[in-house]
Amino acid sequence: MILYSFRRCPYAMRARMALLDAGVCCELREVLLSAKPQAMLDASPKGTVPVLCLPDGRVLDESLDIMCRVAQEHRESLWWPGDLQMRKAMLALIGHNDHLFKYHLDRYKYPQRFGIEDTREYWLQGGGFLAGLEARLQRSPFLFGPEASLADVAIFPFVRQFAAVDRAAFDALPYPHLHRWLRDWLDSSLFASCMQRHVPWQPGDAPVYLC
Ligand SMILES: N[C@@H](CCC(=O)N[C@@H](CS)C(=O)NCC(=O)O)C(=O)O
Known part of the structure; x- marks a missing residue:
């Protein structure tokens, strides 16, 4: 291959x-x-x-x-769950990441490419997606339960990019579970x-x- x-x-x-x-x-x-x-x-x-x-x-x-x-x-198991509902939910969250979150991330990260002067709207919209991740991570260590799944690995690189644009602003978000999740992925031997x-x-x- x-x-x-x-x-x-x-x-x-x-x-x-x-x-x-x-x-x-x-x-x-x-x-x-x-x-x-x-x-x-x-x-x-x-x-x-x-x-x-x-x-x-x-x-x-x-x-x-x-x-x-x-x-x-x-x-x-969770990487590719046998449960059809869980699989659909994972693919839906990844789809949200790849389309909406990525759209806001690009405009927040590269405003000059899009002729944008004020990135606040994109920061807020992206933050809305992050709030949803935080709610999931409050319930379990990973997005879909106790183990890493397809969704965690698919979404992590984009959250990493979003966080890196303004690290202090990201760190100030009241999302302790998301911060822990991102830190763990960044520190992982896999990464x-x-x-x-x-x-x-x-x-x-x-x-x-x-x-
Ligand atoms: N939907 C594609 C998107 C891949 C993509 O857009 N990759 C970017 C780099 S991050 C790319 O190759 N862009 C082509 C270019 O910049 O010329 C996938 O998931 O593989």
Whole structure:
């Protein structure tokens, strides 16, 4: 398997964390978004990372598809719950993250890209999503119960980005459970492994593995 990835991309991060956690070893090709390798574009012309090329020639070019496949095939219980209602609820929360929260995060983090002068509205809207996470984390250590799930790993990289825009403002939010949850993920060995630095891949390079 080959994974095209970009270290700082939150979508690529969650795919790498899922692969690492499941113990699935694959070749890791670090990509420069400004100079995407032709081999990656041949596999997935839409040109976003992550892209996972499977040995049978199939290509997964959506991070959630990569995570779901890994969770289904290599993990049990909460990662990919047998309970259909729980699975639907997890995918709904991830969908909310990927669409609404990401929308507000982008505008809060990069106001100049969107011609925005006052980011307060986006901070508040993003904060609304965080309040929902806090309510869940008050009830259990992870978003869907006592163990880490697909949803925790899918959402964590985006909360990390939101927190990093103005760390003091984030730390001042009255969300102690969310702060603990984020800190635990940031301190985890899984995150440390997924954030190792690699030089961008070029054809002919010796393979580097994500293991
Ligand atoms: N829906 C995609 C989104 C992936 C995505 O947007 N990745 C960004 C980097 S974080 C990207 O590759 N953008 C292309 C570019 O900047 O040229 C997924 O979940 O995999």
